[in-house]
Amino acid sequence: MPAPAANHLLTELAATQRQRLNLAVACGLLAGSLTFLQAALFAWIVSALLVNHQTLAHSAPLFALWLLALPLRGLFSYAQETLAQKASLAVRQQLRRRLLDHLVRLGPVRLAGYHSASLSYQVVEQVEALDGYFARFRVQLVLAVLLPLTVLGITLYLDWLAALFLLLAAPLIPLFMALVGMGAERLNSEQFAAVSRLSGHFIDRVRSLTTLQLFGQTQRATHSVHAAADGYRQRSLRTLRLAFLSSAVLEFFASAAIAVVAIYVGFGLLGYISYGPADKLTLFSGLLILLLAPEFFQPLRSLAQHYHDRAAALGAAERLAELLSRTPPATRLKTPPSALAPGAFELLLLKDACVAHPGRGVVLGPVSLRIGRGDTVVVTGASGSGKSTLLQLAAGFVAPDDGVRQSSADLRFAWMDQRPLLIHATLADNLRLAVPEASDAALYRALESAQLSELLAQLPSGLETPIGERGTGLSGGQAQRLALARIFLSAAPLVLLDEPTASLDEHSEQAVMAAFVALQRAGRTLVIATHHPALIALATRRWHLDHGRLEELAHG
Amino acid sequence: MAKPERLLTTLRPWLSVLASRQRRLWLGALLMALTLFSALGLLAVSGWFITATGLTGLLFTAGIAATLDVYVPGGAIRLFAITRTASRYLERLYNHDTVLRLLADLRTRLFGVLAQLDSRALASRRASDWLNRLTADIDTLDSLYLRLMAPPAVALLAGAVLSGVTALFVPLAGGFLAAVLLLGWLWLTLGQARLGMAASRRHVDELEALRGSVMETLQGLAELDAYGALPHQQRSLDQLEARLHHSQRSLGRWVALGNALQAWLLGIATLGTLWLAAAAFQAGSISGAVMVMLPMAVMAMSEAFATLPAAFTWLGATRGAAERLNGLAPPRTRQPAAQATSAETPPDNARTLCLDNVGVRYPGAFQPALDGLSLSLAAGERLAVEGASGSGKSTLAALLGRQLSPSLGAITLGGVALEAWPEAALRSRVAVLTQQTELLDDSLAANLRLADADADDSTLWRVLKQVLLADWALTLPQGLHTRVGEGGRQISGGQARRVALARLYLCQPDLVVLDEPFAGVDASTAQALASALHLWLSDRTVVYLVHKADGDTALPGMTRTLTLTAGRPDQTATIRHGTGATTQR
Incomplete structure (x- = not known):
């Protein structure tokens, strides 16, 4: 069952597009009314020709009116669809912005608990999953109530007994909807689970293909893939047999309504029914009732077709609502309350600062420290x-849960960890992330300082060489040095380095080390978290952390 | 279509997978046709019946003796009501069974292809998003039959039968119907496919680009934040999203246009048939009941045409999926090794x-x-x-x-x-x-x-x-x-x-x-x-x-x-x- 949060999110989003959605409903109603008008014209023409023995030329105005109604109806149905789609696009755009803003505010530390692939799946695919709900379902839901009511009204006016036949089905409609809904929902959820299990089996085999190849087992695995898919088919057919019944019921009532109305009207016209309004039936009213009977059920059938849109949207909204309910840390909500004077010797100051992570308790602190300009601090x-x-506290990615963090008012910092950022763009774009207006000459200097000139010389288009997704073409060490080049480019006074040499080969390690020395000479302030003895040797100050408690070691 | 031959070449390997289950496909389409003909028959016979009874009733009140067999049409109406429900249910069940069988076939086939890939290709494709896309692509292809093959075939058949039957009564109306329905069918399938081809083909890529960029942003949040590059990154995300939405907007418009045209087309067909049938009635060549029956059958055709615009506007998505899967076939590097199997003694x-x-x-x-x-x-x-x-x-x-x-x-x-x-x-x-x-x-x-x-x-x-x-x-x-x-x-x-x-x-x-x-x-x-x-x-x-x-x-x-x-x-x-x-x- 959908959580209330999911419903709440969907309603809240729909409210922002109320105008468009209402207009879409109005267009749908108008298109529906024009369909009824066409039915009436049809009955009228037939009655004029057959009962009143008019000539064809005489009924030409009726044909003309019909001809006019046709494009108008098309226009309204076009407007209904495009308006609802606009609403859906606007909703998705707005929600995606909101999600991204929220994720940014949560910051790198809070996000570390999530898999970035699954987060981006949420931001893209799950937001897309709301499309059908806004573009189709919501409008159809209203139409499925209003249009049958209109049909009922017209039929009631024409012949109350025929209307009674439809009305007899009417109390069943909520029941159908529930049936169809339940069927669709169950179908959706069971199917979904089964499909993902099956996909899981397939993906599992694909992931292990290397091993299967090495053991010469690919043939056998191919059979197992087929067997799994076939087993899934047999199981899901059992579910489908029942699930399709609910829509068959709707289909049956739609067919039966036409049949019952046709036979009732026919016998009434023959004068065989002496009860009720039947003797007042004419060919006109009889035909019109017959033509309207299927229209009574049509909106419901459309709704049933769009029911899976609702289920998909609720599923997605539930997880998105959960994500949006995470609260960001305080430093990222507003500017830090207290700043050190610009130009003060200290860049950063912590007083009895503590950081706790949900579920893990206090992970740091209480810590008091000051980082002065030009320091090279190594944290072990x-x-x-x-x-x-x-380091995250120093950067302001987390706020102290207790105690104070003060930074210089003009503090800018550079950051590097084990997973350097590489965007899917050119080498130059990747560097200019740090300083958008940097000249080419500055880029070359930065690459040289990061000891990447050798690589640059090999690149086919130099700075304009595209760096593939996830740094295709660059080794891990080169990617790390690219991040280093950004640090050189940025000129930020404070440089925060989280395990910068882990997973580097010896060659890259030496290059990185030399670069740090260069940064040191340039007067930058370095804070390095590391185990590496050579890096420790660079330190002017050494801090040791033990279970969140900081101790400054004497340094010789 | 843009390049019909290339499209067919792309789809050929997958059509040949479908071909291995030809009998099921024909039977499924037959059930679909039966459902449609029941709907047509139900509305047409009902219209005929009401008109006939109405006219006979008028004779009664005028005091003229007349007879009308009410049992045959009454029975037909009930029969059609039942066959429509039953065949629809059977059709859905049977065709879903077929689709699931095809899914098993496609998965197996694809796995066979993947098993031939070398370690480099496998390693670069281990990423779960690639695998997810792979499975999504197969799912797109398994509905090839249910969305893109059976419905247009059935619609074409129904149009031909309806025009033929109409021609028996009113030849001119039959010709008119055949022309309008065929033109309409061509537009709703080939025309819509052409309109939507480019946008629906690149849709998956645009989604991927957006997701890739979101992932970069989230992974590199620390650095982006440190350098104040977030607004810049946000702008590039917005651009990617705008591109995606642009495609979606045009596709949505094309589908809406197709749907509106479909309704307009059947309206014109109904209207024209009624006009021509009325002329024939006044010339005395058909009865009043037949005059009503013919256009009512045309009205019921909307059931056959309704799903075509959306399915064909998005044809490019199926094409793209087929292209990506076709692209997996390994360059024949490992092949010689496999062929050597039969050669010389080990x-x-x-x-x-x-x-x-x-x-x-x-x-x-x-x-x-x-x-x-x-x-x-x-x-x-x-x-x-x-x-x-x-x-x-x-x-x-x-x-x-x-x-x-x-x-x-x-x-x-x-x-x-x-x-x-x-x-x-x-x-x-x-x-x-x-x-x-x-x-x-x-x-x-x-x-x-x-x-x-x-x-x-x-x-x-x-x-x-x-x-x-x-x-x-x-x-x-x-x-x-x-x-x-x-x-x-x-x-x-x-x-x-x-x-x-x-x-x-x-x-x-x-x-x-x-x-x-x-x-x-x-x-x-x-x-x-x-x-x-x-x-x-x-x-x-x-x-x-x-x-x-x-x-x-x-x-x-x-x-x-x-x-x-x-x-x-x-x-x-x-x-x-x-x-x-x-x-x-």
């Missing part, structure tokens, strides 16, 4: 001792 | 190995992954190749397992060129423990039996004992039938590694390649495992691939080392000789 400690948290 | 052993100036360059990489590697191993030698990640060790492992062909140089195994080895012989003579432990989401026993399908339970227990997992497995309620979970996630990384080792012990290879054999296993366990490994390795030729040869655990029986740096053998590194040293070439 076992993994899990809070090194990364200290 | 080489008698794989105990010696010789690499001569071997190089591998991956397409798109700036540097070769492996460059100028020469080495030679005598029978029973144990070489350790050490290097940092990215130094080319895994490439070497893929080469030795023949999952990759060298771009340069030659590899000789047991005196025979590696590519000439028959597949089955190679798999039984060479065993590779990959760096990444790959376990199937299946039982412990099934994972072990990958190495030897015929191994009995006692053999499995024996190898589990060799990796010190027998005691643990005994405590499991389901024993050997315990499922290891997706990628072995139900068990610890160290246990998974030991299962992979146990699996290796079921083989009897001549050459063994061990990529970080004790990865994820704690030091004391690794020591214990090493002695069993040493025993099993006796008389076999071994290549160890490790980060550091003198790391935490000793490599049993290692005779010498080779250091790889950025794909090149490191000349300066000292060559350490262990016990039973053999001189390097």
Whole structure:
């Protein structure tokens, strides 16, 4: 069952597009009314020709009116669809912005608990999953109530007994809808689960293909893929047999309504029915009732077809609402309350600062420290001792849960960790992330400082060489040095480095080390979390973290 | 259509998969047609019946004696009402069954194609988003029949039958209907497909680009934030989204246009038929009831046409899916090896190995992954190749397992060129423990039996004992039938590694390649495992691939080392000789 949060989110989003959605409903109603008008014209023409024995030329105005109604109806149905689609586009755009803003505010630390692939799946695919709900379902839901009511009204006016036949089906409609809904929902959820299990099996085999090849087992695995898919087919057919019944019921009533109305009207016209309004039936009213009977059920059938849109949207909205309910840390909500005077010796100051992570308790602190300009601070400690948290606190990615963090008012900082950012663009674009207006000459200097000139010389289009997705073409060490080049480019006074040399080969490691020395000479302030002895040797100050407690080591 | 031939070429392999189930497809389409004809008949006969009764009723009131058989049409109406419901239900069930069968066929076929890929192609495609797209693409293709083949065929058939029947009564109306319906059909299928082709074809790529960019942003949030580059990144995201929405907007418009045109078209057809039938009625060639029946049947045709615009506007999506899947077919690099299977008698052993100036360059990489590697191993030698990640060790492992062909140089195994080895012989003579432990989401026993399908339970227990997992497995309620979970996630990384080792012990290879054999296993366990490994390795030729040869655990029986740096053998590194040293070439 959908969580209330999902419904709430969908309603809230729909409210922002109320005008468009209402207009779409109005257009749908007008298009529907024109369909009824066409039915009436049809009955009228037939009655004029057959009962009143008019000539064809005499009924030409009726044909003309019909001809006029046709494009008008098309126009309204076009407007209905495009308006609802505009609403859906606007909703998705707005929601995606909101999600991204929220994720940015959550910051890198809070996001670390999520898999970035699944997060981006949420921001893209799950937002897309709302499309059908806004572009079709919501409008159809209103029309499925209003249009049958209109049909009922017209029929009631023409012949109350015929209307009674439709009305007899009417109390069943909510029941159908529930049936269809339940059927569709169950179908959707069970099918969904089964499909993902099956996909899981397939993906699992594909992922293990190397092993299967090495053991010469691919043939056997191919059979198992087929067997799994076939087993899924047999199981899901059992579900489908029932699920399709609910729509068959709707189909049956639509067919039966036409049949019952046709036979009732026919016998009434013959004068066989002496009861009720039947003797007042004419060919006109009889035909019109017959033509309207299927229209009574049509909107419901359309709704049933769009029911899976609702299920998909609710599923997606539930997870999106959960994501939006995460609260961002305080520093990222507003500017930090207290700033050090610009130009002060200290760049950063912590007083009894503590950081706690949900579920893990206090991971850092209380810590008091000051980082002065030109310092090279090396932070050591076992993994899990809070090194990364200290750097994140220094960067302001997390706020202290307790205590104070003060930074110089003009503080700019550069950041590098083990997973350097590479965007799907040219080498120059990747560098200019740090300084958008940097000249080519500056880029070359930065690459040289990061010891990437050798690579640059090999690149076919130099700075304009595209760096593929996830840094295709660059080795891990080169990607790291690219991030380093950004640091050189940025000229930010404070440089925060989280395990910068882990997973580097010896060659890259030496290059990176030399670069740090260069940064040091340039007067930058470095804070490095590391285990590496050579890096430790660069330190002018050494801090050791043990279970979140900081100790400054005497440094010789 | 843009390029009908190219489109057909793209879809041909998939159409041929469908063709293998021709009978089901025809029967499914027949059921679809039966449903449609029931709907047509229901409305047409009802219209006929009401008009006939109305006219007879008028005669009655005028005091003229008249007869009308009400039982045949009444029966027909009831029959159509029932067949429409029943055939619709059967059709949906039957066709979904067909689609699921096709899904199984397509998956199997695709898996066969993937099994031919070399390790480089597999490694670059291991990412889960690629796999998800792959499965989504198959799902797009499995509905090819239900969306794009059966409905237009049935609509065309129904249009032809309806025009034919109408022509029997009013030839002119029949001709008019045939012309309007055919033109309409052409527009709603080919015309709509042409309109939407470009946008629906690139839709998936635009989604991917957006997702890729979102992922970059989230992964690089720390750096983006530090450099104040977030607004810039946001702008580029907005651009990607605008492109996606632009396509969606045009596609939505085209579909809406198609739907509106479809309704307009059937309106014109109904109107025209009524006009022509009325003229025929006034000329005295048809009865009043027939005059009503014909246009009412036309009205019911909307059921056949309604789904066409949306399905065909999005034809490009199906095309794109087919193109991507077609693109998977491997360049025929591994093929010759597979063909060699039938050739000459298998080489008698794989105990010696010789690499001569071997190089591998991956397409798109700036540097070769492996460059100028020469080495030679005598029978029973144990070489350790050490290097940092990215130094080319895994490439070497893929080469030795023949999952990759060298771009340069030659590899000789047991005196025979590696590519000439028959597949089955190679798999039984060479065993590779990959760096990444790959376990199937299946039982412990099934994972072990990958190495030897015929191994009995006692053999499995024996190898589990060799990796010190027998005691643990005994405590499991389901024993050997315990499922290891997706990628072995139900068990610890160290246990998974030991299962992979146990699996290796079921083989009897001549050459063994061990990529970080004790990865994820704690030091004391690794020591214990090493002695069993040493025993099993006796008389076999071994290549160890490790980060550091003198790391935490000793490599049993290692005779010498080779250091790889950025794909090149490191000349300066000292060559350490262990016990039973053999001189390097």
